[in-house]
Amino acid sequence: MYAQMVKSTGEGVKSLDEMEPQERAFQERINADVKIEPKDWMPEGYRKTLVRQISQHAHSEIVGQLPEGNWITRAPTLERKMILLAKVQDEAGHGLYLYCAAETLGVSRDEMTEQLLSGKAKYSSIFNYPTLTWADIGAIGWLVDGAAIMNQVPLQRCSYGPYSRAMIRICKEESFHQRQGYDIMMKLVKGTPEQKEMAQDAINRWWWPSLMMFGPSDTDSVHSAQSMAWGIKQNSNDELRQKFVDQTVPQADYLGLKVPDPDLRWNEERGSYDFGEVDWNEFYEVLKGNGPCNAERMAARRKAWDDGAWFREGLMAHARKKETRIMAAE
Ligand code: BYC
Numbered sequence: 001m002y003a004q005m006v007k008s009t010g011e012g013v014k015s016l017d018e019m020e021p022q023e024r025a026f027q028e029r030i031n032a033d034v035k036i037e038p039k040d041w042m043p044e045g046y047r048k049t050l051v052r053q054i055s056q057h058a059h060s061e062i063v064g065q066l067p068e069g070n071w072i073t074r075a076p077t078l079e080r081k082m083i084l085l086a087k088v089q090d091e092a093g094h095g096l097y098l099y100c101a102a103e104t105l106g107v108s109r110d111e112m113t114e115q116l117l118s119g120k121a122k123y124s125s126i127f128n129y130p131t132l133t134w135a136d137i138g139a140i141g142w143l144v145d146g147a148a149i150m151n152q153v154p155l156q157r158c159s160y161g162p163y164s165r166a167m168i169r170i171c172k173e174e175s176f177h178q179r180q181g182y183d184i185m186m187k188l189v190k191g192t193p194e195q196k197e198m199a200q201d202a203i204n205r206w207w208w209p210s211l212m213m214f215g216p217s218d219t220d221s222v223h224s225a226q227s228m229a230w231g232i233k234q235n236s237n238d239e240l241r242q243k244f245v246d247q248t249v250p251q252a253d254y255l256g257l258k259v260p261d262p263d264l265r266w267n268e269e270r271g272s273y274d275f276g277e278v279d280w281n282e283f284y285e286v287l288k289g290n291g292p293c294n295a296e297r298m299a300a301r302r303k304a305w306d307d308g309a310w311f312r313e314g315l316m317a318h319a320r321k322k323e324t325r326i327m328a329a330e
Contacts, residue, residue, distance in 0.1 A: 013229045030231045035161040038104040046230050049223065050160050051105050052121070053232065055112040058098035060124035063297050065091045067131040068140060076134060083180050084137065090173045097169065101162040117302055125283060126213050128291030135188055135195075135202035141181015143203070143210040143248065149174045150244045151214060159231030182251065189255045196256075203252065204260045211275075212283045214241040220280075246272045 016024055023043055029036065036042055065088050072088065075081035099109045115121035126144055131137065152171050158164040188199040215221055215237040227233040235243075245264075252259050263276035285291065 013225050027229075030159045033231075035164065036159050037161045045226070046232075047105050049227060049230065049232060050163065051102055051107050051112075053223075053227070054098055054102040054105075054163055055107070055115065056122050056124075058095045058102060058112065059116045059121055060127065061091045061095035061098060063123045063127045063301060064144075066297055066300055067127055067129070067293075068137060070131050071134065071137050074134070075137075080184075087141070087177050087180060090177065094166075094170045094173070097166040098163075101160075101166045104162045113305060117298070117305060119289065119298075122287065123297075124213055125286040125291065126209050127297060128286050128293045129205070129209050130293055132205075133198050133202065135185070135198040136206065138181050138184030138188060138199065139202035139206040141177050141179075142185050142251070143181070143206050144213070145174050145177040145181055146248060146251075147210045147213045147244050149178055150240050150247070154234035154240075157231075157234055163232075185255055185257075189257065199255070200257055203257050207260050208278060208282075211241055211244070211278050212286075214238075214244070216280065216283070217278075242272060245275050249273055 014023075016027060019027060022041060026036070026040075026042060026046075036046075068084060068088050068091075072081060072084055075084050099112060102112060103109060112121065116123065126147075131140070149171060152167055152174060156164055156167040156171055158167065185199055185202075188195045215224075218224060218236045218238045221237050224233060224236050228236070249259055249264065261276045263274065265274050266272075267274045286294065289295075
C-alpha cells in the first residue's frame with residue numbers, strides 16, 4: 001500500500017503489480033514493517049541507496065567534529081571544555097557505528113573514505129561554515145543537532161536493521177548535544193549585552209544553513225520518493241524542515257533571539273509557521289565545493305588519512321605476522 005501511495009507522487013517508483021516476485025516479496029516485507037537484515041536478498045538500488053546515505057551520514061559525523069573541535073582549547077571554562085570534548089568524541093563514535101552499518105552492505109571503510117576524499121561522496125553542507133565565536137558552539141548544539149535529531153528520529157524506524165539500530169543509540173546522544181547547545185545560548189542571552197549580541201549573531205549565521213540540512217525542496221529531491229517507498233526515509237525533506245521550524249521558533253522566542261527571516265509568521269489556519277525561501281543557490285554552491293570552508297575541511301580529512309598511514313600499515317603488518325604464526329603452528 002505504501003509503495004502505491006508513493007507512486008502517485010514519485011516518478012519511477014514501481015507499484016507492487018509492476019514488480020518481479022522476489023522484489024514484490026521484499027517490498028511486502030517493508031510494507032509490513034519487517035526489518036531487512038544484511039544477509040537478506042535486496043534490490044541493488046536499495047543497497048546502493050543505503051550505502052550512499054549511510055556513508056554520507058558517517059562522513060558528516062566525522063567532518064562535523066572539525067568546526068567544534070576548533071573550540072575545545074578555547075572553551076570558556078573547564079566544565080564547558082569537558083562537555084565539548086565528550087560531545088566531539090560522541091560524533092566520532094556515531095561515525096564508527098555508521099561506517100560499520102554501511103560495511104554490512106559490502107563496502108569497506110577504506111572504499112568509503114576514498115569516495116569522501118575524491119569528492120564522490122558528500123557530507124552535510126552545514127559543516128562547510130566556520131565557527132567564529134563561542135556562541136557558534138551553542139548554535140551548533142541547539143540548531144544543527146536540533147535539525148539532526150528531527151531528521152534522525154524517523155531514521156530509527158528505517159527498514160534496514162543495522163542503520164535503524166545505529167540510529168537508536170545515536171539519537172539518545174544527540175538529545176544531550178542539543179541540550180548542551182541550548183544551555184550555552186541560555187547563558188549567553190542572560191549575560192552582558194555583548195554576549196547576547198554574540199548569540200544573536202550566531203543565530204543570524206546558522207539559521208539558514210540549518211534549514212538546508214534537510215536537503216532540497218521536495219520538488220527537487222531526486223531520491224525521496226524511492227527512499228520513502230523502501231522505508232529508508234519516513235518523511236520528505238520539506239515535512240521535516242517545517243517540523244524543525246515549528247519546534248525551534250518558540251525556543252528562539254524563549255531565548256529572546258530574533259529568527260533572521262522577515263517572512264516568518266504564525267499561520268493560524270495551518271497551525272504552523274510560514275517561512276521564507278531557502279537560498280537554494282547557496283545550498284548548491286556549497287554542495288559543489290564552494291562553501292566558505294569546503295577546502296579547509298577536505299584538507300583536514302586528507303591530512304588525517306595521510307597521517308594515519310603508518311598506523312594502518314602497522315596493523316596490516318601485525319595481522320600478516322599473526323597469520324603466518326597461526327599457519328606455522330597448524
Ligand atoms: N548536505 O534527493 P535528496 C550531525 C544531497 S551529522 C549535503 O533529497 P536524500 C552532527 C543528497 O545526498 C548528521 N548534501 O537526497 C555531526 C543528494 O546527492 P547525491 C547529518 C545534501 O538522500 C557533528 C542530493 O543532495 N545527517 O548530526 O533522499 C556535529 C539530492 O538530495 C544535503 C545526515 O546525514 C545536505 N544538507 O535526502 C553536530 C542524515 N541534502 O547523494 C551534528 C542522513 C541533500 O545523489 N541523511 N544532499 O550525490 C539523510 O537523511 C538524507 O540523505 C538527506 C537527503 C535528508 C540529507
